[in-house]
Amino acid sequence: MTLIPPSARQYNSAASKQAWCSTNSIKMLILIALAVITSAEKLLTADELISQPVPKEAQLLTGEALVNYVNSRQTLWKAEYVPGAEAYFKRRIMDSKFLERLPGAEVIQSIASDEEPPESFDARDHWKNCSSIISYIRDQSACGSCWAVASASAMSDRICIQLNGKIKVQITKKTT
Structure with missing residues (x-):
């Protein structure tokens, strides 16, 4: 009797070949069925995607x-959630509505003044000792x-104004 390794034995029988072909x-x-199903779905172009109205409930979504x-609405690219990104970009926008409010801190919406602002203002004329700065x-x-x-530049101006022009210094990266 000849010993045939199991791997070779399975391809020698007609039944195993038929099972392999059937699988x-x-x-x-x-x-083929998956290819037909995916090709039947119409992919949106970027312009079509942008022109679609956004439902109200979707406008309230975050994170x-x-x-x-x-x-779920597009296949052009894949969005990814990055924890902390929202807070990072809110800080960079520099809008006061994104500031963290300290407990008990009062937010001043406007400053009341009886004085009308001048028609024009030129700091060089107002602080003549500092006009060169x-x-x-x-x-x-x-x-x-x-x-x-x-x-x-603002620091240079403020130093000169505060000291009535006695010190005129240009603050630069070299002086800091």
């Missing part, structure tokens, strides 16, 4: 619920830190 045929039919809604405009071209340049 592959079923797999192929399932694959993971919003991500799940977006992913106030009127200096820094070159901010190709600078991604305009916020820092503006802050340094």
Whole structure:
């Protein structure tokens, strides 16, 4: 009697070949059915997606619920929920409605004043001792830190004004 390894034995019998072909045929039919089903679904273009009205209940969604809604409505890209991202971007918007309110802190909506603002105001004329500092405009071209340049300029102006022009210093990254 000849010993045939099990792997070779299964391909030697006609029954196993027929079972193998039958299994592959079923797999192929399932694959074809899935292809037909997915091709029948009309994919939206970006313009079609944007032009669709957003239901009221969807407009109220936030966080993971919003991500799940977006992913269920389109196939162009996949949204992902990132914990902490919402708080990060709210802080960067710099809108006071996103500030964390301290317990007991009063929010002043407006400041009442009997004085009318002047028709025009020029800080160089008002603080003549500091006109050379106030009127200096820094070159901010190709600078991604305009916020820092503006802050340094305001500090320079405030120092000069506070000291009545006795100290005139240009605050820059070199002086900080």
